[in-house]
Amino acid sequence: MALKTLKDLDLKGKKVLMRADFNVPLKNGSITDDTRIQAALPTIKYILEQGGALILMSHLGRPKDGPTPEFSLKPVAERLGELLGDSVAMAPDCIGAEVEKLAAELAPGKVLLLENVRFYKEETKNDPDFAGKLAALGDVYVNDAFGTAHRAHASTEGVAKLLPSGAGYLIEKEVEAFAPLLSNPQKPMVAVIGGAKVSSKIGVLETLLPNCASLIIGGGMTYTFLKAQGYQIGNSLLEEDYLDTAKQLLQKAEAAGVEVILPVDHVVAAEFSETAAAEPVDSTDVPEGKIGMDVGPKTLDKIRPVIAGAKTVIWNGPMGVFEFKNFEAGTKAVAEMIADCGGITIVGGGDSVAATNQFNLADKMSHVSTGGGASLEFLEGRTLPGIAALEA
Structure with missing residues (x-):
C-alpha cells in the first residue's frame, strides 16, 4: 500500500x-x-x-x-x-x-x-x-x-x-506495521486473539489464518469455542449464535495445518466482580455455576514455547478480565512473553494497548497501535476510508 x-x-x-x-x-x-x-x-x-x-x-x-x-x-x-x-x-x-x-x-x-x-x-x-x-x-x-x-x-x-x-x-507507521501481517509477514507468525466476543473478532481470525502458524485464543470468546467442542463452560460468556462459526473456524484451521491453542485450564469466579475470589480449575471444563475469568498456568505453559519461537506476533485482545487485579495474571504473562520473544511484535486494539500500558511493556513492543476500531478493521482486511484517500 x-x-x-x-x-x-x-x-x-x-x-x-x-x-x-x-x-x-x-x-x-x-x-x-x-x-x-x-x-x-x-x-x-x-x-x-x-x-x-x-x-x-x-x-x-x-x-x-x-x-x-x-x-x-x-x-x-x-x-x-x-x-x-x-x-x-x-x-x-x-x-x-x-x-x-x-x-x-x-x-x-x-x-x-x-x-x-x-x-x-x-x-x-x-x-x-x-x-x-x-x-x-x-x-x-x-x-x-x-x-x-x-x-x-x-x-x-x-x-x-x-x-x-x-x-x-503516525499513519505511515501504523500502515507499515499492519500491512505486512495481511500479505507477507516474517514467519512463523503467531496471532494472539482475545476479548469478549467471537462476533467482534471472527473477521480478524479468518483474515490472519492463512499466514499464521498458530492461533492463540483467549478471553471471553474462548468459551464459545470450548462449548462448540463439547466442553462444559458453566456460566461463562457464550454466544449461542456463533457456535457453528466457531466450529467452522476450527475446521478451517485444521485443514490449513494451523495450530489453535485454547485454554486447557482456567481461573474462575462465582460472580463477575472485581472482589470475587479467584479459583483455579485444573480442567478444560468449567464447573457448573462458575464463570471463566482468566487462563490457567497449564494454558500458559502451552502458549510459552509457541510465542518464543515466533518471528512475528500480532496481539489483539486480552486473555482474561485483566482490569480486575485477581484475574490479570494470564494477560500479564502473555504480554510479557510477547515483549520478550525477540520477533516483530504488533499490539492492536484498545484493550491490548491498555494492558500493555498497565504492565509497562509498551517500550518492549515493536509497535503499539493508537487505533482500536481502526486497527481491528485493518486486520480484517477492510478498506479504511481515511487511508484510502491518501493512496498514491
Whole structure:
C-alpha cells in the first residue's frame, strides 16, 4: 500500500490543515492520559520546522447536540502548548468567518487548534459543504489520525479530496506495521486473539489464518469455542449464535495445518466482580455455576514455547478480565512473553494497548497501535476510508 506522505507535500509558507486524533480521556476538565497528543508530535514538529502554519482539527468524545463545554478541545490546546514550548491558539469554532480570519493571519511556525469538529453533525455525515468549509482554511491537508481512519467523515476523508494530501508519520507507521501481517509477514507468525466476543473478532481470525502458524485464543470468546467442542463452560460468556462459526473456524484451521491453542485450564469466579475470589480449575471444563475469568498456568505453559519461537506476533485482545487485579495474571504473562520473544511484535486494539500500558511493556513492543476500531478493521482486511484517500 503506497501512500502520499508529508514528504510529498510542499509545506513552506503554506497553511497546513491537519487532522489529528486528540480524543483524550478527561476528568473534571483535565487530561488524564496525553498519549494521543504525544503520538502526533513528530508530525506537528516536522510541519512547523518546514515553515508551515499549522491548523489542527480533531474530535473529542461524542457530543450529541452541538457545542458542549465538556467536549471542548481547550484542555488539548493547553497541553499541546506545554509540550511544544509555545502557545497554541484556540479557535472558538471549526468553521465560520472568525475562524477563517484566525487561519488567514496564522504565521509560519505557529499553531491554531480548531474546536471539536463533531459539534457539527455534518462531520460524521461527511457533508461536502462542511468539508469544503474546513478545506478552505488550508492549502494542503495532512491526516495523522489513525484512530479515526476507518470513518468516512468530513475531516478524515472529505477534505482529502479537496486539497493536496498526505499521511502524517503516525499513519505511515501504523500502515507499515499492519500491512505486512495481511500479505507477507516474517514467519512463523503467531496471532494472539482475545476479548469478549467471537462476533467482534471472527473477521480478524479468518483474515490472519492463512499466514499464521498458530492461533492463540483467549478471553471471553474462548468459551464459545470450548462449548462448540463439547466442553462444559458453566456460566461463562457464550454466544449461542456463533457456535457453528466457531466450529467452522476450527475446521478451517485444521485443514490449513494451523495450530489453535485454547485454554486447557482456567481461573474462575462465582460472580463477575472485581472482589470475587479467584479459583483455579485444573480442567478444560468449567464447573457448573462458575464463570471463566482468566487462563490457567497449564494454558500458559502451552502458549510459552509457541510465542518464543515466533518471528512475528500480532496481539489483539486480552486473555482474561485483566482490569480486575485477581484475574490479570494470564494477560500479564502473555504480554510479557510477547515483549520478550525477540520477533516483530504488533499490539492492536484498545484493550491490548491498555494492558500493555498497565504492565509497562509498551517500550518492549515493536509497535503499539493508537487505533482500536481502526486497527481491528485493518486486520480484517477492510478498506479504511481515511487511508484510502491518501493512496498514491
